[in-house]
Amino acid sequence: xxxxxxxxxxxxxxxxxxxxxxxxxxxxxxxxxxxxxxxxxxxxxxxxxxxxxxxxxxxxxxxxxxxxxxxxxxxxxxxxxxxxxxxxxxxxxxxxxxxxxxxxxxxxxxxxxxxxxxxxxxxxxxxxxxxxxxxxxxxxxxxxxxxxxxxxxxxxxxxxxxxxxxxxxxx
Numbered sequence: 632x633x634x635x636x637x638x639x640x641x642x643x644x645x646x647x648x649x650x651x652x653x654x655x656x657x658x659x660x661x662x663x664x665x666x667x668x669x670x671x672x673x674x675x676x677x678x679x680x681x682x683x684x685x686x687x688x689x690x691x692x693x694x695x696x697x698x699x700x701x702x703x704x705x706x707x708x709x710x711x712x713x714x715x716x717x718x719x720x721x722x723x724x725x726x727x728x729x730x731x732x733x734x735x736x737x738x739x740x741x742x743x744x745x746x747x748x749x750x751x752x753x754x755x756x757x758x759x760x761x762x763x764x765x766x767x768x769x770x771x772x773x774x775x776x777x778x779x780x781x782x783x784x785x786x787x788x789x790x791x792x793x794x795x796x797x798x799x800x801x802x
Contacts, residue, residue: 675743675757
């Protein structure tokens with residue numbers, strides 16, 4: 632196609648882009664911007680972290696807590712985290728003007744207290760996650776606050792087995 636023909640088509644069509652930021656941007660209903668995590672709903676289960684392709688979400692132990700961190704600089708705005716969140720704590724917003732000179736402005740954190748085993752003190756999971764499991768399932772709180780090892784020992788004891796004894800299973 633000749634340059635003259637291309638210019639002719641361009642003149643007939645007119646301007647197809649918006650003069651952003653002088654004009655309002657076109658944000659369609661399907662548009663996906665950055666995410667927001669509601670700390671009051673988040674369990675700290677880490678489902679969002681497991682499905683995040685660019686690792687924009689991380690769940691890191693920090694002393695007596697678990698920290699869920701979202702770094703918008705890595706996010707590809709796919710929305711997979713919001714789809715898998717069992718607590719519906721993540722929402723995809725329409726926000727896209729995210730540039731900042733301060734790197735801290737691009738990070739958000741949700742801190743969860745870690746529940747420890749009531750017998751041996753081993754960290755189990757985020758307290759909110761354990762509470763949600765107890766509420767939604769037939770698991771008793773007595774067993775929910777035990778680590779897998781202590782839970783196994785308590786169950787074995789309740790049916791008359793000794794963990795580590797012959798026929799009692801591995802220790």
